[in-house]
Amino acid sequence: MNSTTQTLNAITPLRVGATIGKVKTLLRWEALLIMIGAIIVYAKLSGHWGMFALLFLVPDLSMLGYLINRSVGAAVYNVGHSYVSPGVLALFGLALASPPLYSFTLIWVAHIGFDRMLGFGLKYASGFGDTHLGFKEQLS
Known part of the structure; x- marks a missing residue:
C-alpha cells in the first residue's frame, strides 16, 4: 500500500455518506x-411558551413510519426532519400573513436544530441509526 492510499484510507469515512x-x-x-436563532425569533414574535413545549416533539411522530418498514420510516422521518418542510410552511405563512404558521415553523426549526445538535441526522433506509451525521457504530 503506497502513502497516497494510506492517506485516503485515513480520511475516508467508514461508510459512504457519513x-x-x-x-x-x-x-x-x-x-x-439554528435552534437558538429559531427560539430567539419565536420569543421576539411573542410566541406562547406553552405551545412551544406542547409542539416541540411533534416532528418525532414521523418515526411512526418505521412501523411500516425501514424505507418508509426513513422517508417519513426525513420529511419531518428536513429544513425543507418547515421552509414550505414558512412560505405558506408569508403568503397568508399567518402568525400561527410563523410560530409553528419556528418550533419545527428549533426541533430540527436540537436533534441535529445531538447528532440525530437524516435517515438512510439501511437503519434508524444510519444518518447523514454518522452511523450506529460511530455516533460519538
Whole structure:
C-alpha cells in the first residue's frame, strides 16, 4: 500500500455518506445556532411558551413510519426532519400573513436544530441509526 492510499484510507469515512471529524462537529454547532436563532425569533414574535413545549416533539411522530418498514420510516422521518418542510410552511405563512404558521415553523426549526445538535441526522433506509451525521457504530 503506497502513502497516497494510506492517506485516503485515513480520511475516508467508514461508510459512504457519513459525516465525520471536524465537519460533523461544525454541522452540530451550526444546528445549535439554528435552534437558538429559531427560539430567539419565536420569543421576539411573542410566541406562547406553552405551545412551544406542547409542539416541540411533534416532528418525532414521523418515526411512526418505521412501523411500516425501514424505507418508509426513513422517508417519513426525513420529511419531518428536513429544513425543507418547515421552509414550505414558512412560505405558506408569508403568503397568508399567518402568525400561527410563523410560530409553528419556528418550533419545527428549533426541533430540527436540537436533534441535529445531538447528532440525530437524516435517515438512510439501511437503519434508524444510519444518518447523514454518522452511523450506529460511530455516533460519538
